[in-house]
Amino acid sequence: MSESFDIAIVGSGLAGSALACAIIAGAAAQSTPLRIALIDARSLMGSLPACDEGINDFDSRVSALTVASQALLTDIGVWPAIAEQRISAFKKMQVWDGEGTGEVSFDAADVRAPVLGHIVENRVTVAALINHLKSSPYVHSFNDQAVAHLRLSENTTETSEIELEDGTVIHSQLVVAADGANSPLREMAGFQVREWDYEHDALVCTVAVEKSHQQTAWQRFTSYGPLAFLPLTVKNSDKHYCSIVWSQTRDQTAAAMAMDDADFCAALSQAFEHRLGRVECCSERNSFPLQQRHAVDYVKPGFALIADAAHSIHPLAGQGINLGFADVKALSECILAAHKRGQSVGDLAMLKRYQRQRKGDNLAMMAAVEGFKRLFAPIPLPLRWLRNAGMSGLQQQAKLKNRIIKYAMGII
Ligand SMILES: Cc1cc2nc3c(=O)[nH]c(=O)nc-3n(C[C@H](O)[C@H](O)[C@H](O)COP(=O)(O)OP(=O)(O)OC[C@H]3O[C@@H](n4cnc5c(N)ncnc54)[C@H](O)[C@@H]3O)c2cc1C
Numbered sequence: 001m002s003e004s005f006d007i008a009i010v011g012s013g014l015a016g017s018a019l020a021c022a023i024i025a026g027a028a029a030q031s032t033p034l035r036i037a038l039i040d041a042r043s044l045m046g047s048l049p050a051c052d053e054g055i056n057d058f059d060s061r062v063s064a065l066t067v068a069s070q071a072l073l074t075d076i077g078v079w080p081a082i083a084e085q086r087i088s089a090f091k092k093m094q095v096w097d098g099e100g101t102g103e104v105s106f107d108a109a110d111v112r113a114p115v116l117g118h119i120v121e122n123r124v125t126v127a128a129l130i131n132h133l134k135s136s137p138y139v140h141s142f143n144d145q146a147v148a149h150l151r152l153s154e155n156t157t158e159t160s161e162i163e164l165e166d167g168t169v170i171h172s173q174l175v176v177a178a179d180g181a182n183s184p185l186r187e188m189a190g191f192q193v194r195e196w197d198y199e200h201d202a203l204v205c206t207v208a209v210e211k212s213h214q215q216t217a218w219q220r221f222t223s224y225g226p227l228a229f230l231p232l233t234v235k236n237s238d239k240h241y242c243s244i245v246w247s248q249t250r251d252q253t254a255a256a257m258a259m260d261d262a263d264f265c266a267a268l269s270q271a272f273e274h275r276l277g278r279v280e281c282c283s284e285r286n287s288f289p290l291q292q293r294h295a296v297d298y299v300k301p302g303f304a305l306i307a308d309a310a311h312s313i314h315p316l317a318g319q320g321i322n323l324g325f326a327d328v329k330a331l332s333e334c335i336l337a338a339h340k341r342g343q344s345v346g347d348l349a350m351l352k353r354y355q356r357q358r359k360g361d362n363l364a365m366m367a368a369v370e371g372f373k374r375l376f377a378p379i380p381l382p383l384r385w386l387r388n389a390g391m392s393g394l395q396q397q398a399k400l401k402n403r404i405i406k407y408a409m410g411i412i
Pocket residue numbers: 010011012013014015016039040041042062063064065145146147178179180181183184185202204245288306307308309315317318319320321322323324
């Protein structure tokens with residue numbers, strides 16, 4: 001079987017499905033539809049999950065979505081469905097040095113914003129995006145189908161060809177790889193990548209805590225790695241829940257994964273200096289290897305990388321998919337402008353415009369996150385004193401702090 005589309009998006013996770021939504025929303029406004037093939041190796045979710053109020057119902061994968069990401073999701077028409085399901089606003093961030101006295105707090109009120117962002121379970125966001133796409137006659141989903149072969153066109157007069165595992169062949173002017181950090185498509189297309197392994201894993205799970213999380217994202221830094229407690233809000237419940245991201249060496253993570261619930265909760269509570277009291281009711285635990293990757297180029301004729309397929313960063317600043325959504329916004333705008341001009345959506349000059357818009361910003365954020373990560377690597381005592389003095393000094397610098405808040409919110 002062979003089918004033709006304007007655009008083939010491989011990967012219908014957060015980035016790929018958001019890109020499809022952004023393109024159909026823009027093309028509808030131009031009254032000139034673009035046909036999209038949305039391909040995923042997994043089965044797409046049929047409907048929004050009905051979130052109950054139990055801890056076991058939480059997805060342990062959550063993302064801290066910035067105000068900028070919220071704006072994109074609002075523009076493409078999916079934020080109301082996400083907000084209706086389950087989101088947790090956070091208004092403050094509390095960051096401290098677990099091996100010293102340095103401590104900094106950030107508050108949305110300081111920049112006259114109602115919130116710093118929202119913690120949203122990944123499955124809630126993906127399901128809202130996929131549900132939104134279901135009503136579009138211009139998006140055809142290929143589920144449970146990994147890409148077996150890719151043949152890229154040499155120029156924009158030809159189409160590229162994707163062959164799925166079941167033999168289906170898809171022709172399109174543009175192929176977008178949104179297939180995640182290990183991107184098989186990126187490899188098939190022969191992109192060069194700069195990468196290094198942190199030799200750390202991130203352990204994620206959901207816990208109940210004794211004290212109110214105060215709508216605050218908490219993060220304790222140590223030379224082993226950061227530990228984050230992200231606030232979760234459950235309607236009509238007086239329990240306090242948090243989503244945990246605990247980055248440690250591979251051995252430490254393996255040991256934490258192997259503990260029984262009681263030992264794990266005790267270790268977690270201690271690692272968090274008991275700031276929110278007793279930790280209990282652990283959900284299932286999962287762990288992910290942490291690597292920094294950045295593709296040297298994001299585009300070729302008729303081909304583009306977005307989100308984790310183009311760049312993946314340490315989760316300590318909660319910026320991964322926020323950078324991915326910024327890619328989605330930039331690429332969809334470039335595609336729609338080319339389409340309006342009657343240009344091919346695989347045009348290299350147009351795709352390079354997308355790369356120019358995004359690569360510098362992504363690099364800047366990656367460098368900032370890397371700098372922060374290295375600041376907390378094991379360092380001699382005098383440098384640790386300096387680090388503590390620096391954090392305490394920053395706490396007094398209102399202007400600098402406000403700039404950092406706005407940068408993290410994606411609004412400068
Ligand atoms: C512990 C942890 C915490 C994080 N916290 C945050 C946070 O707070 N804020 C934030 O912004 N980011 C965060 N991130 C990063 C964020 O999770 C990623 O940036 C995001 O999931 C990337 O989305 P994506 O759509 O690019 O890729 P993915 O979500 O990985 O989706 C890729 C899709 O491609 C499909 N696929 C793969 N291979 C193929 C193939 N061959 N053929 C067809 N389909 C294929 C997969 O099935 C999948 O559906 C965190 C990451 C980690 C590890």
